[in-house]
Amino acid sequence: MSESIRNHQASLEISDLQTYYGNSHILQGCSLKVGKECVAVLGRNGMGKTTLMRSIMGLIPPEGGSIRWQNIELSKKEPFEIAKLGIGYVPQGRRLFPSLSVDEHLSLTYRKTGQEGTWDPARVYALFPELANRRKISGTRLSGGEQQMLAIGRALVINPSIILLDEPSEGLSPIAVDLVIDTCRKLRKENISILLVEQNIHVAEALADHVYIMLSGKTVFDSEANKFLENLELREKYLGL
């Protein structure tokens, strides 16, 4: 995708984001755009990738810079308002609720709209049949892969236009990772944008249209995914791979 088309289509646009965690300055100028595509943010551990996701969701409100989503400024909004604007969040480590069953995870935020083609619990079960048999058990008693499916399903029932995925492959078996990749492809077919943060370069390789590199809280490099991933010199430089 050429740069001009990306600009034109950008629905999430972050510029010069500054976020602090207590006294430590974590994000020191983070800028990126996401259009109708899958964008991966790569970088080594501790570079601020998770903080970036949390800042977008308003969980750590940024102190400077802007986050624009469909021309609405998010940086002063509460997390629940941000989610309601159509941003689905799948946090690192999945963070399911031990007190809630699988069914309850999916009905917690779902509100019947009556419109065709919306994501409701039934449609999530159709997407992840393995969850359908385990509706009544606690979400945290599922296998790692199933838990990730549930975390994605929980984000889908708010009918988002974009999903933020924070390290979705973390702690999963290779088969489960393939399932995550497969799921994300299906979401892209539904025209849901994806902003992906990953350590696992194979997931990014399989999914990303565009990649950004984060280094010490800054986005230092971006390019079409293929160009970056094929360039072993750049990979070595930024990711040590």
Place this chain on the structure above:
Amino acid sequence: MELKYIILILNGLTQSAILFVLGSGLTLAFGLMRVVNLSHGAFYMLGGYLGWSVVKATGNWPLALLVGGLSIALLGFLFEKTMLGRVRGNDLPETLLTVALSMIIADVCLVFWARTAITLNVPQYLNPTITILGVTYPGFRYLMMVISILIAVSLWFILYKTNLGKAVRAGVDDRETVSALGININKIYTSVFMLSGLLAGLAGVLGGSYLQLSPGGDTTILTLSLVVIIVGGMGSLLGAVISSLILGQIMSFGLAFAPQYSYFLIFIPMALVLALRPQGLFGRQI
């Protein structure tokens, strides 16, 4: 079994009924909001005094229960909305605010109500003498047990069968993730605090009809409610049920056989729980 013991067990159950209504309110608010509401005892007392005034003016005990409960619910709503909500997440200001409120309420009670102990008058029609299997016991005490059971069932229904309850349970687990999924956790907090106030007010009217209301009684009540939730496990409804049942019997039998130690005895299960299972019988590690 000797009649005396049956009466003592029934007294214990009556005591449990009050302890449960009292403790369930505190445990709900603590479980979700991680705020120990130190004005819970004062809420109880104010609810009881308001109920006393209603009974005095109208003679209508059910109305007193309603007024006592609803006015403390309203107080809880206003307090959470205008003050507690502003310092959310800061343990010290949160706790100090609730201490300050309890002192203000205690003084207000001194100004408006008697400086001696008072008891709500229960009309005769609510207090028939009931004889079951040869055991005669005041009907009002059975009524208190029934009210307490109804409250327990309603709370269970709210927590496990409604959307509010789902959000509350999820919020107890992980309030941050709940809000990132599009739920306004602040509204949930306000609702739960209101519910907690309602329960404290109801407990005040119930307790004020069975025992007495006296100046300074709020601290005793606060201590009792803290013991209930520490033994049961903070945030656990089932824990509040079980620990009220245990503590009610200890109080009743303690009062009969070792009256001078009866207050002290309730701290024994608390000490045991803290030593062996600090999260409480049904609590989760925090």
